[in-house]
Amino acid sequence: MEAKNLVNASYAWKSILMGRDVIKRGATWRIGSGLSVNVWGENWLPTKHNPRIITPVVVGWEGAKEASRVQQPSQSSTQALKLLWNKIWALNVPNKVKTLIWRACKNSLPTKANLFRRKIIPDGRCEICKQEDEDIMHAFYRCPALQSLKNSIPAWNQGSLKQSTCFTDFIGFIFAGTANPTLFSLVLWNLGNRLNNLKLGKPTLPLDKVLEHSRERQLESHSSPMMSTKQRRMQTATWTPPQDNWYKINFDGVTFADDRSAGLGVVMLNKEGRVMASVSQKIPLPMTVIEVEVLAARRALELAVELGFDHIILERGF
Numbered sequence: 001m002e003a004k005n006l007v008n009a010s011y012a013w014k015s016i017l018m019g020r021d022v023i024k025r026g027a028t029w030r031i032g033s034g035l036s037v038n039v040w041g042e043n044w045l046p047t048k049h050n051p052r053i054i055t056p057v058v059v060g061w062e063g064a065k066e067a068s069r070v071q072q073p074s075q076s077s078t079q080a081l082k083l084l085w086n087k088i089w090a091l092n093v094p095n096k097v098k099t100l101i102w103r104a105c106k107n108s109l110p111t112k113a114n115l116f117r118r119k120i121i122p123d124g125r126c127e128i129c130k131q132e133d134e135d136i137m138h139a140f141y142r143c144p145a146l147q148s149l150k151n152s153i154p155a156w157n158q159g160s161l162k163q164s165t166c167f168t169d170f171i172g173f174i175f176a177g178t179a180n181p182t183l184f185s186l187v188l189w190n191l192g193n194r195l196n197n198l199k200l201g202k203p204t205l206p207l208d209k210v211l212e213h214s215r216e217r218q219l220e221s222h223s224s225p226m227m228s229t230k231q232r233r234m235q236t237a238t239w240t241p242p243q244d245n246w247y248k249i250n251f252d253g254v255t256f257a258d259d260r261s262a263g264l265g266v267v268m269l270n271k272e273g274r275v276m277a278s279v280s281q282k283i284p285l286p287m288t289v290i291e292v293e294v295l296a297a298r299r300a301l302e303l304a305v306e307l308g309f310d311h312i313i314l315e316r317g318f
Ligand SMILES: [Zn+2]
Pocket: 126, 127, 128, 129, 130, 131, 132, 138, 142, 143, 144, 145
């Protein structure tokens, strides 16, 4: 596909090359090892429409190959990850919490160490202790500032946790022991939220309130596995209407662990908050929570296209 069209090439060869552009437009890469596939600018996404990434190239990832994303894990590590994922999936916590833990396992959170590695910030050190790089293990466990929080629950101080060097192993120990994974995952969520707010200069939950706040959330999620009443009230209160001639499309995905399925919900509202259109769809359970959310967002966009609306604002949640 990269061959040059030389002046003295044969008639047959020139004819073949003339068809190349047509083939390029419709052809899609079969990923294989991913070593030959550029993440940007080539058709490799498994979808008929827009098979290439259309967002701007992320700084630091210009020459990325699909192989760096696939990374061909071994059979045993794939199996271990699947088992771990099933355990995370079964937690009675909001989807956003499961997503955070999974992204931490895949080291895809914007920790300062990751941002520094991608040359987005000049310093990868922890915002709080300013002693070590803020990688996943530091942000969620190793930072000295978290010591009194860890002391509050003895199971979180066990040797196997302290010796873990990789977050996936660490979470594996949390699930294997008596460390109360539900509460732990809510603490991780609050810590992650806190770090984000710190980076953005927003008010943060004090460290000594993280455990108490997480316990409250645990009690709430026991009363409603999908979404707590408090969360619903908060989300309703923060809905803002769109401007004239604009429409807001709210979308969300929910998971049904019992029958291994997921639901996508989409509602389009005008500026008075009146429902213009809605759609719900049940699908087989995808591998990750983030996929459920992305599919819900895609369904929202499809609804807008189907109905011919182009002044739309997409918003997650209802
Ligand atoms: Zn620190």
